[in-house]
Amino acid sequence: MALSPSDVKDLDDTPFEEGFNLKTIWGALFVGFVMLPGAIYLGLVTGQSMAGGAEWVTVILFIEIAKRSFVRLRTQEIIILYWIAGGLVMMGGKLGTGADLFGGPFGGLVWDQYLVQSPQATGIAQHIPSWVAPPTGSPAYDARSFLHPDWARPILVLVGVMVLTRINALSLGYVMFRVTSDVERLPFPMAPVQAGGATALAETSGKQEGWRWSAFSVGAMIGAIWGLIYVAVPTLSGLFLTETVQIFPIPFVDVTDSLRSSLPAAILGVGTDLAHVFIGFVLPFWIVAGSFAGSMLVNLFVNPALYRGGVLHTWSPGMTAIPTQISNAFDFWLSFGIGTSLVIALVGIVLAGRAILKQKDGDRGSGVGGRGRDIPAGRGDIPVATAVLIWGMSTVGFVVLVRYLAPGFPWWITAAFGFLWTPFSSYIGARMTGLTGSPYGSSIPFLREASFYLSGYQGAAVWFAPIPMFDHGGYANTFRQMELTRTRFGSLVKMVAVTLGVMLACSFLFWSFIWRLGPIPSSAYPYVQKFWPFHATIQTMWIRSTLPGEGGMELLRQIIRWDVIGIGFAFGGAMYLALSFLGAPTLIFYGFVGGLGTWPHFVIPQFVGAMLGRFAFAKRFGSERWGAYAPILLAGYSCGMGLVGMASIAVALIAKAVSEVIY
DSSP: OOOOHHHHHHHTTSOOBOOOSHHHHHHHHHIIIIIHHHHHHHHHHHOOOOTTHHHHHHHHHHHHHHHHTTOOOOHHHHHHHHHHHHHHHHOOOOTTTOOOOOSSTHHHHHHHHHHHHSGGGTTTGGGSOTTTSOOTTOHHHHHTOTTSGGGHHHHHHHHHHHHHHHHHHHHHHHHHHIIIIIISOOOOTHHHHHHHHHHHTTOTTSGGGHHHHHHHHHHHHHHHHHHIIIIIHHHHHHHHSSSOOOSSOSSEEEOTGGGTTTSTTOOOEEEOOTHHHHHHHHSOHHHHHHHHHHHHHIIIIIHHHHHHTTSSOSOOTTOOHHHHHHHHIIIIIHHHHHHHHHHHHHHHHHHHHHHHHHHHHHHHHHTOSSSOOOOOTTSOOOOHHHHHHHHHHHHHHHHHHHHHHSTTSOHHHHHHIIIIIHHHHHHHHHHHHHHHSSOOOOOOTTHHHHHHHHTTOOSSGGGTSOOOOOOOTHHHHHHHHHHHTTBOTHHHHHHHHHHHHHHHHHHHHHHHHHHHHSOSSSTTSHHHHHHHHHHHHHHHHHHHTTSTTTTHHHHHHHHSOHHHHHHHHHHHHHHHHHHHHHTOOHHHHHHHHHHTTSOHHHHHHHHHHHHHIIIIIHHHHOHHHHHHHHHHHHHHHHHHHHHHHHHHHHHHHHHHHHHHHHO
């Protein structure tokens, strides 16, 4: 449900209200202590996030409690609750690793401890500084506990970076909003849709909302049933049996090894998580179709041809999907992917430039745009100069921190990223979101890695340092949604502060407890057991490139080949021009190029979902109605899987905790 132009106009006379209060604090605590452990466990087992499901569960639960308590949840409270739930569950990850981590920042420290002790880090672990993770042989690893003194510095750095990042994002995001919304008066076409969707969650008594709950319930039931098979059986069987039982292999069925004679160096398999089918329902059809075509073409036809031509020379018979992917990437596809990514970046920047010039020409023709508009009273604004000052101080904090953590790295590079690249990319992102509803990619591939490599720096510390390369343009859309829902801007600041505090506490608590129960990765967590070695191989390759005496420079020169980058750039450019000339959807290009580096394991079920959605469900329900159903089905599925995951992890944690107490 979107807000119509008349609705937006009517809101101009509605006073702004506070959206953050005791109700939203209870919402943050609910997500932190109830949803978060399920999100962590689901990510470790399946690699999937609970984003989408967590927001729905939280909002629906609080709406139902409010109804039974004869309390009304206002629109402002609903949207803050929605953002709290999504932010808490999604917050995580580790820059530069590619590892999928959910459940807060302490998941990054669990990744770091694995990396330091992994076979891939042999010979370089001693170069990884102690502020990243305790050195190898530390008693902290034997106890698997963050309470050991050796974890003091990593945790202190982690908390400092999290605080600086939030300050940097809020302040610059606010500046981008003031520039693009108040001065340039961009329409932000998706903001009314998103604001209206969040507002509609409170309208449970209206007849027009019946289909939402029906669609959500169908998705939730499918997710719960599949979760019992996919998550609950492996989790609970490990408690009562000597071996873990998996009805379906997690996260995929791999047949790569069986193709070694007929299709050497090919990769083939099928993902077993139904979430990919639901994702295929939601993603634009031509992106999925292009991704499927690119992935299948590369893995079933191009790779065998390159192997027979001697280009893919590292692959050997007997390799499964992960080692095959690593060897093929090192031999050819990493360099080729840099070339195609450069085309995507160039296209994004050109499209952004055209859109900006077109908008400015329209503004000049209509006599608007330059003088801006009056700031609504009560919105909670602060002077732009104050926001710029806060952003500048936080960026200086990053420069100083990186200088302290990686003293040999040129400080001016960090400053250039913080003071030049971050506002540039943030403005492009905010501008394109304001014009089209979604940002075009303006990032330059491997810019971070290239700066480290070309700087002459020697050491490992910079690969873990918090280099301030951000795109805060999305916050402009967030502030616009707050304006449409008449929510005071101070509510967002309070929400971010409380969410950060709850996240740090709950992430520390639950990651500590889960890590204490057993090593991560291990057979209890099939997804990370398969994929973390792959990500560790890629990360250690980059680290070796700046270590003296490790041969990393020579290895990188063999892997990053300018001739192959040129081939990739020429191929991507020619394909984009050809599709543009033929009038084909541009999304095919983005999907195809993205599919070149994507495994068939996950593309195949997404393609199945896209085909079912386009040729079965869209015809059955109508394209417009199916387009509204699909995201809610995915949210319901995530909710069902998440609830089963939370129940399973609750039983597992209780059982293992009791067994530790007894024995």
